[in-house]
Amino acid sequence: MYKAEGCIVFVLILLSLIACGDDKNIDRLPYPDLMDFPTYFDAMNVPEDNPYSYERWEIGKALFYDPILSRDSSISCADCHKQELAFSDNVAVTPGVDGLLGTRNAPTLANVGFQPYYLTEGGLPTLEMQVLVPIQEHAEFDFNIVLIAERLRNSSYYNDWIEDVFDRKPDSYVITRSIATFERSLISAQSPYDQFIQGDEEALSESARAGMDLFFSDALSCSECHGGPNFTTYAFENNGLYEVYDDPGRFRVTNDPSDIARFKVPTLRNIEFTAPYMHNGSQQSLDQVLEHYNTGGFSHMHKSELIRPLGLSPQELNQLEDFLYSLTDRNFKDNPLFKP
Ligand code: HEC
């Protein structure tokens, strides 16, 4: 098993060398390299009618970066999901059209293609459907997908390109399928932690390894919720952030009172770049988050039993933090393929 993984890493390194040697070829790396991920990842959730194609991906990337999607053409997806921040943002709530503010923090899109459902309440089963949310939200694009399709048809640049690739005029199908295709390529799997589990013992410092042991220990239980290749089980949990929440969380889609203030467990990959934290961006730093877990948080009727005072020493907190920093994937945030 390690051999096969080592081989993939080797191929990746080779490819990156080739890419560095010849800049012209960078954005022409063909399928399937763009969609490669390690064998210890889960299978990706890809709808049958939208298999990966590089041609769709290119259109999706162009639309992701194009403010043409917003009502007044002022902002794009990338204004809230910034590559240099692992496709998240560094303010609690990013303003949409007319400066209108929503209530939630823009999460990272790293490995978003592996998620079984979307948004913190988990109400949407596919990335294709999720595209409609920012388009319609008043505090995001405040627009309408039919009117976006009309704009694209009126642009000879997009109209000809889309007809060429999809064999149809720009419409909702094209917009949702192409953007989702781009999002599925946002794969982050080259952190020091990944190198470590692929056999490179040197990839983690002694302190990060001690932090890893703590993270996966029964004494801390972090991995009970943040387990698996993406450091989330995708369960809906309450981690004791407040006694009273403004946000109903999972209850929003189920209307089941036992789901009040439960939120989808977020990935911890690239956590170094995704501050501020939690569904509303209320925690400013990793230190603050770890302090929260160390004290056990506030009591809420749905708080998980796993959230309780941990009694970690300053040194253990540092080790845990060093481990979390080992989930940083610089190749992901700097990947020239993802730039506009
Ligand atoms: C004004 C800021 C803003 C814009 C513009 C925006 N987003 Fe988001 N995005 C957010 C916020 C905030 C959330 C979290 C929403 C929630 O959980 O309810 C989010 C969530 C998501 C998610 C779900 C991630 C998850 O973990 O469940 C995806 C996927 C996504 N956005 C993609 C996009 C795409 C594609 C675009 C452009 C079509 C876009 N976003 C435009 C702020 C924005």
Ligand code: HEC
């Ligand atoms: C009972 C499940 C559970 C356990 C155990 C748990 N977490 Fe979490 N964690 C969550 C949930 C749910 C959130 C998001 C809460 C929200 O959005 O308000 C979260 C958020 C976080 C975040 C912020 C992520 C972001 O992008 O906003 C970090 C960092 C984190 N947890 C680290 C840890 C560490 C370290 C441990 C162990 C000490 C741990 N968690 C234990 C459920 C859990």
